[in-house]
Amino acid sequence: MSPPACTPPALGAGRPWPLGATPTEGGVNFAVVAPDATGVELCLFDDQGCTELVRLALPANTHGIWHGCLPGAGVGLVYGLRVHGPWSLAHGHRFNPAKVLLDPYAREVVGRYDGSDLFLGHDPAHPHRPDGRDNAAVALKARVVAEPPPVADGAHVHVAPADAVLYELHVRGATMRHPGVPAELRGSYLGVSHPAFVDHLRRLGVTTLSLMPLAHRADEARLLKLGLSNYWGYSPIAWFAPEARYASARAGASALAECREMVDALHAAGFEVLVDVVFNHSAELDEHGPTLSLRGIANRLYHHLRPGDAAHYENWSGCGNVLNLAEPSVLRLVMDALRWWVRHMGVDGFRFDLAPALGRDAQGFSPHAAFFAAVAQDPVLSRVKLIAEPWDIGPGGYRLGQFPAPWQEWNDRFRDGARAWWLTSGVARGGFVHALAGSSEVFRHGARGPLAGVNFMTAHDGFNLRDLVSYRQRHNLANGEHNRDGHAHNLSTNAGVEGESDDPAVLALRLRLRRALLATLALSLGTPMLLAGDEIGHSQRGNNNAYCQDNDITWLDWEHAEAGLADYVARCLALRRRHARLRQDRWLSDTEVCWLHPDGDALSPQDWERVDKRAFAAWLPDGGAGCELLLLFNPDTTPHRFTLPAAEGGPWRLVLRSDVDLIASVLGEDCVLPAHCLWVAERGGAHTLLA
Numbered sequence: 017m018s019p020p021a022c023t024p025p026a027l028g029a030g031r032p033w034p035l036g037a038t039p040t041e042g043g044v045n046f047a048v049v050a051p052d053a054t055g056v057e058l059c060l061f062d063d064q065g066c067t068e069l070v071r072l073a074l075p076a077n078t079h080g081i082w083h084g085c086l087p088g089a090g091v092g093l094v095y096g097l098r099v100h101g102p103w104s105l106a107h108g109h110r111f112n113p114a115k116v117l118l119d120p121y122a123r124e125v126v127g128r129y130d131g132s133d134l135f136l137g138h139d140p141a142h143p144h145r146p147d148g149r150d151n152a153a154v155a156l157k158a159r160v161v162a163e164p165p166p167v168a169d170g171a172h173v174h175v176a177p178a179d180a181v182l183y184e185l186h187v188r189g190a191t192m193r194h195p196g197v198p199a200e201l202r203g204s205y206l207g208v209s210h211p212a213f214v215d216h217l218r219r220l221g222v223t224t225l226s227l228m229p230l231a232h233r234a235d236e237a238r239l240l241k242l243g244l245s246n247y248w249g250y251s252p253i254a255w256f257a258p259e260a261r262y263a264s265a266r267a268g269a270s271a272l273a274e275c276r277e278m279v280d281a282l283h284a285a286g287f288e289v290l291v292d293v294v295f296n297h298s299a300e301l302d303e304h305g306p307t308l309s310l311r312g313i314a315n316r317l318y319h320h321l322r323p324g325d326a327a328h329y330e331n332w333s334g335c336g337n338v339l340n341l342a343e344p345s346v347l348r349l350v351m352d353a354l355r356w357w358v359r360h361m362g363v364d365g366f367r368f369d370l371a372p373a374l375g376r377d378a379q380g381f382s383p384h385a386a387f388f389a390a391v392a393q394d395p396v397l398s399r400v401k402l403i404a405e406p407w408d409i410g411p412g413g414y415r416l417g418q419f420p421a422p423w424q425e426w427n428d429r430f431r432d433g434a435r436a437w438w439l440t441s442g443v444a445r446g447g448f449v450h451a452l453a454g455s456s457e458v459f460r461h462g463a464r465g466p467l468a469g470v471n472f473m474t475a476h477d478g479f480n481l482r483d484l485v486s487y488r489q490r491h492n493l494a495n496g497e498h499n500r501d502g503h504a505h506n507l508s509t510n511a512g513v514e515g516e517s518d519d520p521a522v523l524a525l526r527l528r529l530r531r532a533l534l535a536t537l538a539l540s541l542g543t544p545m546l547l548a549g550d551e552i553g554h555s556q557r558g559n560n561n562a563y564c565q566d567n568d569i570t571w572l573d574w575e576h577a578e579a580g581l582a583d584y585v586a587r588c589l590a591l592r593r594r595h596a597r598l599r600q601d602r603w604l605s606d607t608e609v610c611w612l613h614p615d616g617d618a619l620s621p622q623d624w625e626r627v628d629k630r631a632f633a634a635w636l637p638d639g640g641a642g643c644e645l646l647l648l649f650n651p652d653t654t655p656h657r658f659t660l661p662a663a664e665g666g667p668w669r670l671v672l673r674s675d676v677d678l679i680a681s682v683l684g685e686d687c688v689l690p691a692h693c694l695w696v697a698e699r700g701g702a703h704t705l706l707a
Contacts (some may be wrong), residue, residue: 320590472545
């Protein structure tokens, strides 16, 4: 515990802002929030972060912020923190100066957490006591860096809500197996912005990339012991530092520089860039987890602790701890990080993991919580896209439809209604139409429109599209949790055979169902989101919780991309762009849509609740583009004959069908719609064949 022997430089008082390490003309200013600490030491290391060179006590404390300025220091300096204070679990204090801690404002992290018990702040044999072993040689440290210059306002891409089509992807998995991306760039930030991948996105017609978490992470010790990692990235430890594992294999590659380069290149190609952020918990997990940063700096400040039992954490995240954004200093960390990603990394918005946790205090969730108010008034963040995952596992944690405008929300009601309609016969017409028409029962309040809902059939969490029609049960044994993890309720089907099949009838049915689901996603009111890989038929072998699979289970299989499927997705999205009525942000009125029985009559009240013979049509007399639009749905196992609406508009032209590739055709007064099928027809307007 004694400091290294050398003559330390003198620290000036510096200033309590900005937080973190900030290069100045005369040196580097350091500032860290630790209001309950009795002292904070700045520990300087060699360039590799292995050898501690000197410890310097931060000389000033302004309202709980410890600060000091190191003269002559600059970019490249590697440092950590030792924070002194009481070890008092009953009061929520876990100070242990034997452990070097990572600055939560670090822009670049040196080292990697290996899961060893040397990172524990508590004695593993006696958890109520502090661990006295020094971990300086292996601890995570920060490197002082020069921040990228701010992005000009005009360089951001802001896609109009009515035009947005999201594409959720993992930076590593998207291009690890892409043959058109050079080997040294595969699985990296620069792989995502490589022309071979960008051209694919452009052909699809997506507008907005929703990138899974990019913040530097620390994998759980349990996973590391199994030879796995938290591949998805929902285990953050440094919210300002882009994950180093996504840097390219080029010599001297910098995650910070390449992440910014990726965003700039995507902007130049016209794409909007959103990033999934995790501010509900940290990688330090529960009271048995490691002491890496926040826990050792200001445990009681940063976390929701159990009332009357401050030795334990609330676990509304399911990951062991929950950050307390009701505390101003914690809220400041989150706001500073978000602004940094917008201003210095150039991102255009965020998807917030387990977003109800961000609006919780001792009284529970509120849409008027400090975090939502802070974002709404912020001159930078109030202008970007904000998307909530509207649930956590805390009390009353399901909050779909309860976030304030202009927030958007992942709409699992759409997902479940559409899946049940096409795959399990588990919903009547009424339930499906609610999903198709934008989930008005959820979002029709507070001047919110259909685009508030982000519709998805699949996402990173759960079955992907191919597996959704190939497996009834999860197959997650590779995760090392005895197949107990992941959702058990998937509303999936296997089309008669569990898993892979070479039966032509089974394969044909699976393809028909997938195409119907994709068309439904594209043609429903709301903001559509496509999961990367669904358009090429990638399978995760039935794993519906592949969070720890950094391998060919999750790496998209471009070599075996399914012929024609991406072209079909592109046709669906082109049809959506063509018809403004499908993209509007107001609810359909009775004059804008007619819901019809296959015989051509309007659906009666009892027809809405039938769970057999569920086929129906949606007729939009003014679908946009100066023409009428007719959507025909048959989720049943038998064909249905449809009588088509008659008018003076001329014949109906078939422009999309989910059962087979479209051959240009004109429909007569009626048609027979095959089983498990969706057709789209147009009448009037300038005809553009979408086949």
